[in-house]
Amino acid sequence: MSAAETLTKHLYSLSTPRPYSAATEHAFLRSAGDGTLPPTRFALWLAQDRLYAAHAYPRFIGRLISAIPYSGTHVPGSPDEAQNQQILRVLVYCLQNVVREVGFFDDASKELGLDVHGWRERKETRDYTAEMARISTEGSLFDGLVFLWAMEQVYLDAWKFVNSTLRETKAPETYFARSFAANWTNAEFVTFVNDLADLVNRFGVQKGSESWVRAEQIWARVVELEEAFWPTGGEELTMKAASAV
Numbered sequence: 001m002s003a004a005e006t007l008t009k010h011l012y013s014l015s016t017p018r019p020y021s022a023a024t025e026h027a028f029l030r031s032a033g034d035g036t037l038p039p040t041r042f043a044l045w046l047a048q049d050r051l052y053a054a055h056a057y058p059r060f061i062g063r064l065i066s067a068i069p070y071s072g073t074h075v076p077g078s079p080d081e082a083q084n085q086q087i088l089r090v091l092v093y094c095l096q097n098v099v100r101e102v103g104f105f106d107d108a109s110k111e112l113g114l115d116v117h118g119w120r121e122r123k124e125t126r127d128y129t130a131e132m133a134r135i136s137t138e139g140s141l142f143d144g145l146v147f148l149w150a151m152e153q154v155y156l157d158a159w160k161f162v163n164s165t166l167r168e169t170k171a172p173e174t175y176f177a178r179s180f181a182a183n184w185t186n187a188e189f190v191t192f193v194n195d196l197a198d199l200v201n202r203f204g205v206q207k208g209s210e211s212w213v214r215a216e217q218i219w220a221r222v223v224e225l226e227e228a229f230w231p232t233g234g235e236e237l238t239m240k241a242a243s244a245v
Contacts, residue, residue: 007205007212008149008197011219018224024157028230032180033165035173039114040236042176046109047119048229054102056129061094063136064144083202087145090195094148097192101183108179118241124228131225135218142203146215149196150222156193158226159184 028045031037068088074081109116135147163181166174183189205211231239 005207006197006201007146007203007215008153008200010207011146011150011215012153014216014219016220016223018220018227020154020157020223023154023223023226023230025161026158026227026230027233029158029162030165032177033162033174037173037176038236039112039176041231041233043109043114043116044119044122044231044236044239046105046114047116048122048125048231050102050105050116051121051125052129052229053098053105056132057098058095060132060136060144060148061091061098064141064148065091067136067141067144069141086202087141087199090192090199093192104183112176114176120239120241122231122235122239124225128225128229131221139214140211142200142205142211143214143218145196145200145203146218147222149193149200150219151226152189152193152196154222154226155184156189 028037028041032042065088068084068091069080070084071080074084105116108114132147136144139147159181162177163185166178166181200215203211205215
């Protein structure tokens, strides 16, 4: 398969039931970029993203690692062994990075004065983490890697959008978004997303095959989940647990 025909390029070009822009140019992201996002709504989102990162993501990655098809027949230097080792390296990096990211969330919330405690878990957060669990337990390793790449690709593009908006304004209210945009648009994160795409494409899945069609379905579902994950206007007024109000 040529570089122009890779599976990830195909998925990226698809028209999905929910438009890609609905996830990557959501009203939450627009408000984060132009300085009109209420700090309490940002705190609500950060509390949800911390649940995703600290709890669901490590479980998801752990299940993918356990699904790597190691075999005594894979001799050192063989293509199968090389692919398994590359998958392991990238997934271990995922775990190392998410530990750092959770620390970043905690430090940023204190530095920015965001109250991330006492928020109820949104239905949309539960839907997202439930789908991560389903894919990593019922799907194949390939399915899980497609899901992982899709999540990170959407996040990269979402924060690129925020970053492009930030460059157009000097509003002091945008300080909530600046460090977060930098975290998910830097060169290291771009390389990471590209490495995930490379893992997916190395499987050499043929166009029109069952795995190809599943990948299209996974991509569409991730776009849908990512759109829903961004809190909407006014949610921050109802999502505090009674004991925390």
